[in-house]
Amino acid sequence: MDLSCIISSGDLELYVLGMLSSEDAYKIEQLAKLFPEVQAELYAIEDALLNAANEVEESPSAAVKDQLFNRLKSLPVGNDATTSLPGAIPLSDGHTTAKIIPMYQPNRSNSGLIAAAVIGVLLAIGSIAYTFINNNRQRVQMAAMQQQMDSLQNYAAAQQQQLAQYASDMRFYRDTGYKMINLKPMPNRPKDILAQVFWDTRTKAVYATNISLPKAPEGKQYQLWAFVNGKPVSAGLFDEKTGTVEQMKTFNQAEAFGITLEKAGGVSSPTVSEMYVLGKV
Amino acid sequence: MTDLLHNEDELLRRLKLYEEQAYRFLYDHYSKALFIVIKQIIPQQEIAEDILQETFVKVWQNIHTYDGSRGRLYTWMLSIARNLSIDRTRSKEFNKQSKTGALQENVYTSAPTEESRVTDVGLKKVLNSIPEENARLIDLAYFKGYTQEEIAKILVIPVGTVKTRMRSAIASLRKLIKPNV
Numbered sequence: 001m002d003l004s005c006i007i008s009s010g011d012l013e014l015y016v017l018g019m020l021s022s023e024d025a026y027k028i029e030q031l032a033k034l035f036p037e038v039q040a041e042l043y044a045i046e047d048a049l050l051n052a053a054n055e056v057e058e059s060p061s062a063a064v065k066d067q068l069f070n071r072l073k074s075l076p077v078g079n080d081a082t083t084s085l086p087g088a089i090p091l092s093d094g095h096t097t098a099k100i101i102p103m104y105q106p107n108r109s110n111s112g113l114i115a116a117a118v119i120g121v122l123l124a125i126g127s128i129a130y131t132f133i134n135n136n137r138q139r140v141q142m143a144a145m146q147q148q149m150d151s152l153q154n155y156a157a158a159q160q161q162q163l164a165q166y167a168s169d170m171r172f173y174r175d176t177g178y179k180m181i182n183l184k185p186m187p188n189r190p191k192d193i194l195a196q197v198f199w200d201t202r203t204k205a206v207y208a209t210n211i212s213l214p215k216a217p218e219g220k221q222y223q224l225w226a227f228v229n230g231k232p233v234s235a236g237l238f239d240e241k242t243g244t245v246e247q248m249k250t251f252n253q254a255e256a257f258g259i260t261l262e263k264a265g266g267v268s269s270p271t272v273s274e275m276y277v278l279g280k281v
Numbered sequence: 282m283t284d285l286l287h288n289e290d291e292l293l294r295r296l297k298l299y300e301e302q303a304y305r306f307l308y309d310h311y312s313k314a315l316f317i318v319i320k321q322i323i324p325q326q327e328i329a330e331d332i333l334q335e336t337f338v339k340v341w342q343n344i345h346t347y348d349g350s351r352g353r354l355y356t357w358m359l360s361i362a363r364n365l366s367i368d369r370t371r372s373k374e375f376n377k378q379s380k381t382g383a384l385q386e387n388v389y390t391s392a393p394t395e396e397s398r399v400t401d402v403g404l405k406k407v408l409n410s411i412p413e414e415n416a417r418l419i420d421l422a423y424f425k426g427y428t429q430e431e432i433a434k435i436l437v438i439p440v441g442t443v444k445t446r447m448r449s450a451i452a453s454l455r456k457l458i459k460p461n462v
Contacts, residue, residue, distance in 0.1 A: 010444035010448035011444065013450075014429070015353070016355065018360050019428060019447075043287045045455075046353065047455075049314065049355075049454065050313075052419065052457065053313055055406070055407040056313075056317050059316065060313070068308065068334045068338070069305070071338065
């Protein structure tokens with residue numbers, strides 16, 4: 001995924017400064033979780049802001065820190081009585097606890113109201129819990145989708161490449177300028193093996209493709225031979241990969257083409273007993 | 282505590298466990314930046330220090346409600362510090378105290394005027410080291426806490442432009458970064 005547009009958009013700066021809507025901020029948060037580059041950029045922005053502040057010759061006095069930590073030690077941990085919104089309730093004087101005055105005294109006559117309030121609160125908690133669970137699920141889903149998208153993209157690219165290959169190979173069958181020679185199995189070979197040679201009658205270039213030759217064993221390679229005036233001449237090593245057409249050596253004349261299985265790297269004259277397929281021009 | 286630097290998840294985990302070391306890191310790392318923002322609203326040193334303390338108390342008390350969807354931990358602390366400062370300017374006690382003091386107008390309620398000029402000497406020095414246009418944007422958004430819309434109004438530019446200009450403004454700050462500050 002190309003992240004440069006996100007990084008250069010200015011949204012990350014606004015996020016760190018707290019200037020984004022919560023919806024947009026949530027998106028940035030998710031991106032930062034998925035992509036370390038985004039996370040790194042956020043830290044760099046934060047560092048720039050902190051650094052700018054550090055340049056200012058103004059500081060809280062050293063006593064503030066000691067006072068603060070003495071105070072924190074006396075505080076209960078996980079104080080849930082305070083509001084969840086930052087700064088929504090002013091701590092009028094942090095050293096004294098505000099007296100809590102109930103809005104009204106509950107009595108029998110408004111028990112219905114209380115029940116409704118309780119139901120309301122339960123519903124709210126339920127919906128918050130649901131949103132929370134949903135958010136987590138969405139996070140996981142988003143990561144999975146990203147992965148899926150990447151693999152689909154790779155698959156599409158591979159398919160496209162193969163399609164282009166096919167389109168290019170089709171000319172051998174369509175263009176009558178190519179003479180197609182079917183190389184058929186020798187009597188001692190399986191009946192279903194086949195390779196094809198295309199000989200360009202204009203340029204004399206020779207191409208070959210494997211249709212159904214068996215996979216060459218380790219350390220062995222197929223080699224194509226042209227029979228010129230009764231003598232075999234190497235046309236080159238032959239990739240056994242099916243579905244592709246390979247260009248071999250060029251021959252001005254030949255009576256037949258054949259393929260033998262030879263040691264890897266090829267040989268100068270064919271091992272006749274290892275002849276697999278042969279086809280007359 | 283360097284293992285907490287650029288590792289917000291770990292920092293947050295430890296803050297939620299109320300580990301003193303984590304809070305000390307938080308204080309060492311962020312207190313000065315928060316203090317300067319507070320001082321933009323409350324110029325009196327003692328009151329600003331008090332609000333700084335309140336900010337960290339609030340962080341301690343509300344750390345479990347912080348979830349990152351409102352911005353980074355730093356962003357969240359900035360908004361706590363700003364809100365506490367503004368609340369203080371509204372309190373009767375404060376208004377009595379600062380009658381003779383040089384209190385700036387509340388940034389959220391005042392109309393965007395010449396008010397937004399940089400008055401702080403120390404801040405001026407920093408902002409002088411980057412292009413003027415960028416300095417103004419940094420001052421308004423970071424030190425004064427204006428919204429995108431407010432900044433657009435003050436600078437008479439489209440809201441969308443605030444975003445792109447903010448990026449280049451912070452880029453100029455980034456150039457100032459010295460290694461190992």
